[in-house]
Amino acid sequence: MRLVILSRNPELYSTKRLVEAAEQRGHSAQVVDPLTCDLLIEKNLPSVYYKGQVLQGVDAVIPRIGASVTFYGTAVVRQFEMMGVFSATDSQAIVRSRDKLRSLQLLSAAGLGMPKTAFTNFSKQEKNLVEQVGGAPLIIKLLEGTQGLGVVLAETKKAAQSVIEAFHGLKARIIVQEFIKEAKGADIRAFVVDGEVVGAMKRQGREGEFRSNLHRGGTATLIKLSKEEKNAALKAAKTLGLAIAGVDLLQSDRGPLILEVNSSPGLEGIEEATKVDIAGKIIEYIERNQIRKRKNTLKA
Template sequence: MKLLMLCREPRLYSCQRLKQSAEQRGHKMEILDPNRCLLKLTENLPHFEIDYQPQEGEPYRLPAYDAVLPRFGTASTKTGCAVLRHFQAKGIYCLNSEQAFLAARDKWRSLQILSEQGIAVPHTQLSGAEVLPKTAIRKMAEPLVIKTLNGSQGIGVVLAEQASNAVAILELLKETGVPVLLQDFVEEARGKDIRCFVIGDKVVASMQRIGPEGEFRANFHRGGSANKITLSEDEKQIAIKAAKALGLAVAGVDLIRSKQGLLVLEVNASPGLEMIEKTSGVNVALEMILFLEKAVL
C-alpha cells in the first residue's frame, strides 16, 4: 500500500514507529504536514484536488494513496480535518474519519455523545457565555476541574481548590473568550487514570498512569509515570463502546475508577504510542498497520 500520515512533526516517536512498522510490512509511507496542503474544488472531474507546498521547491499534486493516517495535533485540527474530508471525498480510507476526529477533539461534544450512548462520565457542566461564573459553579462540589474545550497532554486543565479560585479563573477565561467546561474532581482516583488503546473491536494495550507528587493530572507530558494493569472484561467493553460511540477506529480511551463506578474521562483520536508501548510491551504501531491492511486490502 501507499500510505500517507498527516503530521507536523515526523520525528515524533509515534510517527517513526508507524512508518517503521508500515515499511516492515512492505508498504510505503509519506509523512506530510496538513498545513502545507492546498485544497481545491473544481467543476471538472475529479472535483477534489490536493496540492502540497514543500519547505523547498514548487508545489506538486499529491498522488493517489490507499489510506491516510491522521496524527495532527490540536493546533491543526481545523485544517487537518478539512484535508481529511477531501481525502474521504476522493474515496480514500482514513484511519479515523473527519467527523469522528472533530467529535473527539471537542471535549464537551464528545462527552455529550458518550452520555447519549449510556456511557458514564464525570458530572460535567457547560455554561453559556452570559452565565455568571458564580452561577456556573453554584452546585459544583469543591474542588472542581476546569477544562478548555480543546486541548491535549493535560494542557488547558486546571484544578480549582475553592469556589473563589474557580470564579477568578472563569472570569479570566471569559474575558479572553476561552470556552470551558466544569467537571467534578474524583478525589479517590488519587491522580491515577487508565489509558486503553482501542483498535477496532479490541483493546490492544492498556496502562495505569500516575501523576507526580502534587499533580492531579496523570499525563506523560506532565511528568506522569505508568505501570502495567490488567483490565476486567467490563472495563475493556466500556473502552471499546466509547471509541465506537465517537466513530473512532483507533482511540486512546481514558478511564477512571470512582465511587460511582467506572467513568470515561476522555477519548483521544490520535493517542501517543511511546508510553503505552514501553509500558505494555505491545507493538501498538504494528497492530495499527495490521488493522489498516484488513480495512483496505
C-alpha cells in the same frame, strides 16, 4: 500498499513508529505535512498537491492531526476521502472528538459514565456552577486545552468561583467538572484499534500533581482492564466513530468514568508501558480494510 502519514513532524516518536511498522510489513510510507498540502476541488476530480506534485496512487492515509491544526488538517483528510482513499481515522470523527462539549454530550447520550460536568455561556452564576458539579474541590478545563494545559484544580469554592470568573472575563470557553477524589491523581489510557483494546496503561501524576499526563511528569504502568472498563472504552470510541482512539477514563466508586477520547493518541507511552507493537496493530487494521475492499470489488 502506499501509505501517507499526515504528520507535521517526521521526527515524532509516533510518526517514526508508524513508518517503521509499515515498512516492516512491505509497504511504503510517506510522511506529509497536511498544512503544506494544497487542495484542488473540481467536479468529480478532487486532488491533493504536495510540494507542487499531485499525490497519486495512495491506498490509505493515517491522520496524525494535532489539535491546533484541526480545521485544515481535517480538510485534507476529507479531500483524500473524497478521492476514495481510505482514512484510518474518519475526518468527521476527528472533528467530533476535538469538540470536548459535543463529545461529552454524545458520550452521555450513549449512557457512558463520566464525571458530572457543567458548561455555560459566560454566565455570571459562578456559585451555581460550583454547586451543580458537587462543590469543591473541582476541575476547570479550557475547551481547547491539550496534554493537561488549561486544566485547573480549584480546592475551595471561593477559588473555583474566582478562576471561573477570570476565564469568563477573558471570554475563554470552559467546562467545570466534578473532582473524583478516589482516583488519587491517576487515570487509565485504553488504546482502541478497530473495535479492540490493544493496550492499556495506568498513568499516575507525580507527587503533588493532580494531572496524570506523561508530558507533565506522570508515570505509566501496564494495567489489565476489568470487563466494565474495557466495554466502556470500546463503547466510547464507537460512539464517536473512531476506529483508532485513546480513551482516557477514571476508576471511581461508581465504575469507570470517561474523561476524554483522543483521535490522535500518542504511541510512545503506551508502547513503553505495554511492550505491545501498537503501530503494527494500526497497520494490520489498514491491511484488513484493504483485503475487505478487494473482496468487495471482486464481488461487484
